Amino acid sequence: MDSIKSKINSGAKWTSIATLVITLLQMGQFVILGNAMSAREFGMIGMLTTIIIFAQIFVELGLGAAVIQKHHATNRQLSTLFWINILLGILICIVMQAASPIIADYFQTNELEGKIRLLSIVFLIAPIGQQSQYLMQRDLSFQLLGKIETIATILSFGLLIGLIVFTKEDPINAYVISQICLYSLKGVLFFICYLPKWKPSFVLDMKDCKEFFSFGIYQLLSRLVNRLGSNVDMILIGRFIGMEALGIYSLVYQIVTIPVLKLNPIITRVAFPVFSKDKNNNQTLETGYLYMTKLLALVSFPLLLGLYSVADIVIPLFFGKQWGEAIPILQIMIIVGILRVLMNPNGSIILAKGKANISFYWDSGVLVCYSLALLAAVQSEQLEMVAWTYVAVSILNFIGGRILLTRMIGLQLKRYIKVLLLPFILAGVSSVIAFVLKNQMISLHNNLVWTLIWSVLISGISYFLLFLVTKKLELRGEYQ
Incomplete structure (x- = not known):
C-alpha cells in the first residue's frame, strides 16, 4: 500500500513541475489567440486541434500502452514497433494532404484546406520519439520526460509570440507552425535522450509482435471512440451551428479542459505503469485508485469551482468583452470538467488489468449515447442546449463508470464517496468566499483586475488553511 503511494508521489512530483509550466504557457497561448482572433478564427483553431488529436491516435496505433503494460518486450519487437510508427506517420501525412479539401468542404470553410496540409508535416517528424517516450514512462523516468516537454513547450510558445508580435503572421498560421515545432521537437528530443538505453534496429517482424497488436488494436479503437466521443460536440457544432459558435464553444472547452487534461496526467500518467506492476492485486489497485482520485480532487475541485465563481470576470478580463456569450456556457461546462477529472483515472485501471477490449466496448457505447444526444441538441442551434x-450524458457515463470499477477491482462506493467529500466541501466553501467577495468588490468599484486578484487570493488562502486544519484533525484521529 505504502509502496504504490510512494511510487505515485515520486512520479507525480516531477510530472507536476513540468505540467505547471506547460499549463501556464498553454493558458497564456489561448489568451493571446483569443485576443488576436475573432470567434470564427478561434473556431478554426478548435477544429485543427481536433484533427491533430485524431491523427495522433492513428499514428500510435495503441502500441504505446502495450509497451508499458508488457514489460518483457525484446529489442526486436521494440524496433518493429518503432518502424511501424514511422510508416504510419508518413501514411497519415499523405492522407491528411489528400483529405484536406474534403474536411474543409464538410465544415464549409475553405481556409481550413491549406492549414490542414501545413499541419500534416508534424507526422513526418513526431513519430521518431514516440517509442522512446513510452519506454521512459515504463521506466518511470518522469523527471526526464518533464524536462523535455517543458523545453519543447517553452520554445514553441516563444515561436508563437514571435510570429504574431514581431512578424505579424496570420494568427492561425502562427498557431499551426508553433504546433509543428512543439510535436516535432518533443519527438526528436525523446529519441535522442533515450538513445543511451535503446536504439532501434533495422528490423520489421510483424509476426513477433502479435501480442502487442492484439492489445494495441483494442487500445487504438478505444482511444479512437473515446476521442470521437470527446470531440463529437466540436464536429457537430462546426457543421450545424457554424464556426463562430464553434469558436465560442472551443474557447470555453479549452478553459475548462486545460486544467483537467494537464493536471490529470500528473497522476494518471504515473499510475498506469505503477498499477501495471500490481495488476493482480485488486486491493492494492483500489487503494491506489482512491488515493489517485483524492489527489486529483484536491487540486481540480478548487480550480474548477473557483472558476465558476469568477467566470464573469475571467472572460472579459483575459479575452475581451466580445467573448461575453461564452460566460454562461463556461459555467455550465464546469460540471463537465469536474466529471472528466473523476472519470479520467478509470483508463489507468482498465489498461493495467490488460482489459483494453472492455475499454473499447465501454467507449463505443458512450460514443453512441453522446453522438445521438448532441446531434439532437445542435438542431436547436443553441450552445446552452x-x-x-x-x-446530462456525462453524468450517466460517470455513474456507469463507478459500477464498472466495483466489478473490476471491487471498488467500494462508500469509500469512494468519502474520499471525494472533503475536497468537494473545502472547494465549495472557498468558491462561495470568492463569489461573495467578488460581488462586494464590484459593487464598491469596477476594477476587474483587483477584484479577481483579491477574490482568488483570499479564497485560495481559505482553501489552503481549511485543508491544513482538516489534515491535522485527521492525523489526530489516527493517533487517538
Missing part, C-alpha cells in the same frame, strides 16, 4: 446535453 448543447452544453446541458453534454452535462
